[in-house]
Amino acid sequence: MKLEADPTIKFALHNFALKRIYDGHINACATSPYNTYRFTGLPPGPICTPSAKTIDAVLNVPTTNYLYFVAKPDASGLSIFTNSYGQHQVNAKRYQHYLDSLNIK
Numbered sequence: 001m002k003l004e005a006d007p008t009i010k011f012a013l014h015n016f017a018l019k020r021i022y023d024g025h026i027n028a029c030a031t032s033p034y035n036t037y038r039f040t041g042l043p044p045g046p047i048c049t050p051s052a053k054t055i056d057a058v059l060n061v062p063t064t065n066y067l068y069f070v071a072k073p074d075a076s077g078l079s080i081f082t083n084s085y086g087q088h089q090v091n092a093k094r095y096q097h098y099l100d101s102l103n104i105k
Contacts, residue, residue: 002037004037019099020099064083066081068087073097
């Protein structure tokens, strides 16, 4: 399946300062193998160098049915996880409204 992960678009564009990803960004890197909105599966390599803590978290991940995640609309840096695409869309829309309220383009 397509991951549709915004950080991979930032990586493909060499611009981690982007606050929001729009269709124009996705189209600008349409041929990049890191464009997870266009290509299925994992990108061909990492987009950052993970910390030891992150590697440990991946190696000791709990078993869940989660497929989707989006940032919480509260600037906590945390994410909301779900296994329902419909609920993910609701969560994503809340986050988009949050960014709108901060006038983040």
